[in-house]
Amino acid sequence: MAATAAPSKNQGRSGSAERSQPLPLHKYPSLYQVNTRATMHDLSVKLGRSATLDDVSDEYLSxxxxxxxxxxxxxxxxxxxxxxxxxxxxxQEWIDEYRQTLGDFTDGDICGSCFAITAYQAHTDFGGNDALARLYKRAHQQGLRLLLDFVPNHTALDHSWLETHPDYYVAGTDEKLQHEPQNYVRLNTSQGPRIFAFGRDPYFAGWPDTLQLNYANPALQAAMRLELLNISEFCDGVRCDMAMLILPDVFERTWGMHPEPFWRKTIDAVRASKAGFLFMAEVYWDLEWTLQQEGFDYTYDKRLYDRLREGHATPVRDHLRADMEFQRKSARFLENHDEPRVAATFTPEMHRAAAIITYLCPGLRFFHDGQFEGRVKRLSVHLGRRPEESTNESIRAFYQQLLKCIHEPAIRDGQWQLLNATPAWVSNWTFESFVCFSWQADGELPFLVVVNYSDHQSQCYLQLPFDTLRSHSVSLQDLMGSAIYERVGDELLSRGLYLDTPAWGFHVFKTTI
Structure with a gap:
């Protein structure tokens, strides 16, 4: 599993990011999210000094x-x-959350949101750009691509643009400040007091530690494009925070101004400078396809997460009927820094069943720092220290086995298809509780993934459209367990594979003949 970052034994002094040869990338890649601040804190405690990105060890990356x-x-x-x-x-609301997470928290644990950015330069506490450049190079040497943040919608309250380019921000008025104090703030600048809008989305009050960027200003768009070009020197891709907020219609609905489109022109410009640079969008409100059409490689699939959390198989199955190009560009997750911990939200049995579906369906497989250890406390982005929690060894063992399945060649690069379940007998309604699909590499036998996504025992016949099974004895080895089943291929093709599975039960079958 993902080990805690240890001090690096490879701290070569490269002053800038160096581009290396492109790394091989699978059709359905996997991503691991690291909480940098919490990792730096853990390393600092271990080292007895302030840690930097140079202290993230090559062994950890490896x-x-x-x-x-x-x-x-x-x-x-x-x-x-x-x-x-x-x-x-x-x-106060945030402080209450900190206290729930860290019973002994102090002001020193509160760093401010990592999305209230003053400059796209690696934090001085982490060693600055030089240390980031070295981390980037070392990640490549270990076979990893590096993803970093881009926050298009807003900056921190004390960004230098407040003084040099106040026109880059959405301005307010005395009237707006009076009627919407949750969305506007008066700040002192070298040019006198000015009123600015907090960064926000149209459905909630503003984020009081940020200022809203004005995408109706072409100069701001050009400046943000340049920021992205600079970021691209230090990584292979960016995760774009709340990427849908600057779509023209969303921005106009929020601010009453209609900007020129930003994403397509910007993505093309960055890729012209750095071929293959990846863009992943945090996106909601059913705007995932829209952003994929704008050029994003991956978009958050919050819809699948929500349906899994509701605990019903039919909506999950229906979601997986989407166009394959949409699914290929979907980032599948069970938790991240915004969502609650899956181990605290799902029962252990439901957690495992949901993970089988999430990470064995097509798309980007997105895992979160602490997920493998079964952590239950979500860490606020305002905090720099995580609570001490013991590892859930059962969850750790489950993910160890699941990762082996995920990285089977057929499941990383093969062909996926949803499979149909039919009633095991007349009036057998529980067949609707199954979510089943297959993976197959060219010329090879399929892997079968079957999940009873319900809180009751369920039965079905699983239809198998694989003519290569005909006239053979078929062995089904469960890669998530120890069972091996022997079946007759002709019967599997004519009637189907009979399944009788407990609540939240699952199998990942490797077939051989």
Whole structure:
């Protein structure tokens, strides 16, 4: 599993990011998200000094690659400032959350949101750009691509643009400040007091540690495009925070101004400079396909997560009927820094069943720091220290086995198809509880994934459209267990594979003849 980052034994002094030969990338890659701040804190305790990105060991990076990960996302590497930290230390609702997470928290644990960015430069506490450049190079040497954050919608309250380019921000008025104090703020600048809008989405109050960027200003768009070009020197891709907020219609609905489209022109410009640079969008409101059409390689699949959390198979199955190009570009997850911990949200049995579906269906397989250990406390992005929690060895063992399945060649690069279940007998309604699909590499026998996604025993016949099974004795080996079943191929093709599975039960069958 993902080991805690240890001190690096390879701290070569490269002053800038160096591009290496492209790494091989699978059709359905896997990504591991690291909480940079919490990792730096853990390393600092271990080392007895302030840790930097140079202290993230090559052994740690290698362990991720050996587990089959293609990407590592270091969340929160960019410079933040005093203004956001002050807001984070004074917002009572957030403080209540900190206290629930860290019973012994102090002001020193509150760093300010890592999304209230003052500059796209690696944080001085983490060693600055030089250390980031070395981390980037070392990740490549271990076979990993590096993903970093891009926050298009807003900046911190104390970003330098407040003084140099106040026109880059959405301005407010005295009237708006009076009627919407949750969305506007008066700040002192070198040019006198000015009113600015907090960054926000149209459905919630503003984020009081940020200022809203004005995408109706072409100069701002050009400046953000340049920021992305600079970021691309230090990584292989970006995860774009709340990417849908700057779509023209969403921006106009929120701010009453209609900007020119940003994403397509910007993505093309970055890729012209750095071929293959990846864009992943955090996106909601059924705008995933829209952003895929704008050029995003991957979009968050919150819809699948929500349907799995509801615990009903039919909506999950229906979701997996989507166009394959849409599914290929979907980032599948069970938790991330925004969502609650899966081990605290799902029962253990439901957790395992949901993980089998999430990470064995097509798309980007997206795992979160602490997920493999069964952590139950979500860490706020305002905090720099995580709570001490014991490892859930049962969950760890489950994910160890699941990762072996995920990285079977057929499941990384093969062909996927949803399979149909039929009633095991007349009036057998439980067949609707199954979510089943297959993976197959060219010229090879299929892998079968079957999940009873319900809280009751269920039965069905699984229809198998694989003529290569005809006239053979077929062996079904469960890669998530120890069972091996022998079946007659002709019967499997004529009637189907009979399944009688307990609540939340699953199998990942490797077929041989």
């Amino acid at each position: 362990s991720l690659a050996q587990q089959g990960f293609d990407w590592v996302w270091f969340l929160g590497v960019w410079q933040t400032g005093a203004a956001a930290r002050a807001v984070s230390r004074s917002h």
